[in-house]
Amino acid sequence: MSASTALAPHAASLPPAFSDRPSRAVIDLDALRHNYRLARGRHGGRALAALKADAYGHGDVACARALAPLADGFAVAFLAEAHALRAAGIAAPILILEGCFSAEELVAAHAMDCWVVAHQESQLRAIEAHPELAGLNVWLKVDSGMRRAGFLPADVRDAHRRLAACPQVARLTLMTHFARADEPGVPATADQIACFEAATAGLAGERSLANSAGVLGWPAARGDWARPGILLYGADPMPLPDAALRPVMTLESAVFAVRDLQPGDALGYGGRFVADAPCRVGLVAIGYADGYPRTVPTGTPVLVGEQSSRIVGRVSMDLLTVDLTHLPEAGIGSRVELWGPRVPINLVAAAAGTISYELLCHVRRVPRMYVGGTGG
Numbered sequence: 496m497s498a499s500t501a502l503a504p505h506a507a508s509l510p511p512a513f514s515d516r517p518s519r520a521v522i523d524l525d526a527l528r529h530n531y532r533l534a535r536g537r538h539g540g541r542a543l544a545a546l547k548a549d550a551y552g553h554g555d556v557a558c559a560r561a562l563a564p565l566a567d568g569f570a571v572a573f574l575a576e577a578h579a580l581r582a583a584g585i586a587a588p589i590l591i592l593e594g595c596f597s598a599e600e601l602v603a604a605h606a607m608d609c610w611v612v613a614h615q616e617s618q619l620r621a622i623e624a625h626p627e628l629a630g631l632n633v634w635l636k637v638d639s640g641m642r643r644a645g646f647l648p649a650d651v652r653d654a655h656r657r658l659a660a661c662p663q664v665a666r667l668t669l670m671t672h673f674a675r676a677d678e679p680g681v682p683a684t685a686d687q688i689a690c691f692e693a694a695t696a697g698l699a700g701e702r703s704l705a706n707s708a709g710v711l712g713w714p715a716a717r718g719d720w721a722r723p724g725i726l727l728y729g730a731d732p733m734p735l736p737d738a739a740l741r742p743v744m745t746l747e748s749a750v751f752a753v754r755d756l757q758p759g760d761a762l763g764y765g766g767r768f769v770a771d772a773p774c775r776v777g778l779v780a781i782g783y784a785d786g787y788p789r790t791v792p793t794g795t796p797v798l799v800g801e802q803s804s805r806i807v808g809r810v811s812m813d814l815l816t817v818d819l820t821h822l823p824e825a826g827i828g829s830r831v832e833l834w835g836p837r838v839p840i841n842l843v844a845a846a847a848g849t850i851s852y853e854l855l856c857h858v859r860r861v862p863r864m865y866v867g868g869t870g871g
């Protein structure tokens with residue numbers, strides 16, 4: 496790995512010189528670029544890298560800078576997220592996935608040279624009411640079956656006609672979003688693709704259908720533009736893991752104390768783990784306030800040094816406990832990987848009853864350390 500190890504701006508309040516707490520999120524920007532190339536290659540056409548929610552917890556500005564030389568553009572959820580990227584000097588196209596919440600936001604989005612989604616009537620009206628916003632790039636969203644945001648298939652032609660009649664709309668792209676593309680066995684995605692194609696047949700404009708699961712699992716979802724998110728970060732949304740993806744974030748810490756338990760000793764809050772034999776437990780300097788999920792049970796995988804181990808007892812706010820009974824050489828200072836290349840985040844998410852997306856977005860209070868360089 497190459498040298499760059501700049502701390503994220505949010506970590507500036509934790510000067511390393513004053514914090515020897517060994518917990519951090521290491522972000523591998525080479526892996527991010529690798530995954531972007533893979534997404535673009537699998538899909539064909541162009542790909543907007545989804546950087547919403549602070550790049551799924553990886554740092555939006557750092558990820559944007561790392562991807563800028565190769566990405567076709569970026570996608571964020573709302574205007575303030577786009578503003579953060581523009582303020583950092585990111586000049587690439589940025590699509591605002593939720594569109595604008597008001598006509599004032601539309602004016603601001605235009606001033607920031609952002610592309611906007613239009614998924615409902617109020618957004619059409621805002622566009623129609625501002626003929627002076629020359630060069631608008633609008634993505635008309637079709638509800639092809641998710642029943643969340645988007646124009647119903649029966650209303651798409653009319654919405655398209657109205658936008659096409661606005662001289663300020665320079666480009667019009669047709670998009671839809673999948674509800675169940677991470678489930679290869681169910682017909683919902685094929686139905687959505689067919690619905691989208693029927694609703695948009697003959698309408699002018701480029702097409703965008705695929706999120707990460709669409710890129711990985713649904714060749715029929717190919718369009719002009721993909722919108723991959725989670726796969727860029729190396730977390731596979733499909734049930735069968737794709738070995739080509741590289742995890743980007745390693746959440747790591749270290750053992751800072753060791754305790755011996757006797758049979759009958761109950762460990763931690765709630766006494767949830769009771770030793771049935773003598774055992775050795777390591778205290779690790781990371782907890783649910785850092786984003787490691789409190790809900791995981793005893794047995795959830797972790798890596799201690801080079802060896803597999805497990806969480807024991809309940810995760811606390813500032814620390815958690817791991818089993819060292821079978822690892823006599825492990826002790827104070829042993830590195831612990833909570834998730835990353837050696838501990839698939841999907842296993843931790845499943846143990847917590849959630850998905851990788853939520854775990855990644857919730858990482859906080861730990862400094863981020865970037866490796867892999869920032870250039871192309």
Ligand SMILES: *Cc1c(COP(=O)(O)O)cnc(C)c1O
Binds near residue numbers: 724725
């Ligand atoms: C978040 C989002 C994406 C990216 O989804 P992933 O499952 O992370 O690939 C794509 N399109 C839209 C509209 C989104 O909101």
